[in-house]
Amino acid sequence: MIVGGALLAACGGAQKKEGGDDDGGVTANEDLMREHSGLRRILFIYQAAAPKGDDASVLACAKLVRRFVEDYHEHTEETYIFPRLETGTLQPLVATLRLQHQAGRRLTDQLLANPKDTKAIEEFIRMYQPHAAFEDTLVFPAWKKAVGKKAYAELGEQFEAEETKMLGKQGFEHVLAEIAQIEKNLGIADIGIYTP
Ligand SMILES: [Fe+2]
Numbered sequence: 001m002i003v004g005g006a007l008l009a010a011c012g013g014a015q016k017k018e019g020g021d022d023d024g025g026v027t028a029n030e031d032l033m034r035e036h037s038g039l040r041r042i043l044f045i046y047q048a049a050a051p052k053g054d055d056a057s058v059l060a061c062a063k064l065v066r067r068f069v070e071d072y073h074e075h076t077e078e079t080y081i082f083p084r085l086e087t088g089t090l091q092p093l094v095a096t097l098r099l100q101h102q103a104g105r106r107l108t109d110q111l112l113a114n115p116k117d118t119k120a121i122e123e124f125i126r127m128y129q130p131h132a133a134f135e136d137t138l139v140f141p142a143w144k145k146a147v148g149k150k151a152y153a154e155l156g157e158q159f160e161a162e163e164t165k166m167l168g169k170q171g172f173e174h175v176l177a178e179i180a181q182i183e184k185n186l187g188i189a190d191i192g193i194y195t196p
């Protein structure tokens with residue numbers, strides 16, 4: 001990605017972040033929503049791998065879910081996002097989302113122990129589609145409004161730092177590369193397969 005990096009550098013300072021790392025100026029909510037799309041691609045893999053009995057793909061995804069979705073993304077939600085909304089009208093939704101994080105962990109435990117557990121895969125997919133959609137459309141916008149402009153920008157920086165701490169440098173990019181590799185192995189890398 002030397003060319004991309006050089007191009008971004010040539011584009012000037014507007015998107016440049018402190019510390020020299022350049023992620024293209026991604027804001028906190030954009031970051032969280034991109035992570036959801038990473039999760040959605042994992043759901044597509046689960047959906048394709050389960051009927052094939054492709055244990056390797058299921059296991060690889062379960063490990064990614066543990067590291068990237070549960071220990072990083074959901075940890076961020078529980079630490080920075082949910083507490084700001086637990087005194088308002090979204091409190092019941094946030095309480096359910098917290099419970100679903102716990103349920104997700106249990107399902108991932110089950111899949112790590114037995115990748116042939118298709119019921120766990122079905123339940124995981126069924127829960128996370130609405131979970132992510134409700135966070136994208138209700139929780140993240142409400143949180144952005146609640147924290148205010150200045151804190152929102154600062155927290156964006158903090159999420160970046162956390163991402164590097166939890167997932168390593170260019171952590172999300174590496175996660176996406178892993179997802180792409182599993183898609184390729186499974187024969188679902190070309191989204192043309194979904195065109196009716
Ligand atoms: Fe969540």
Ligand SMILES: [Fe+2]
Pocket residue numbers: 036073074077132135
């Ligand atoms: Fe989420």
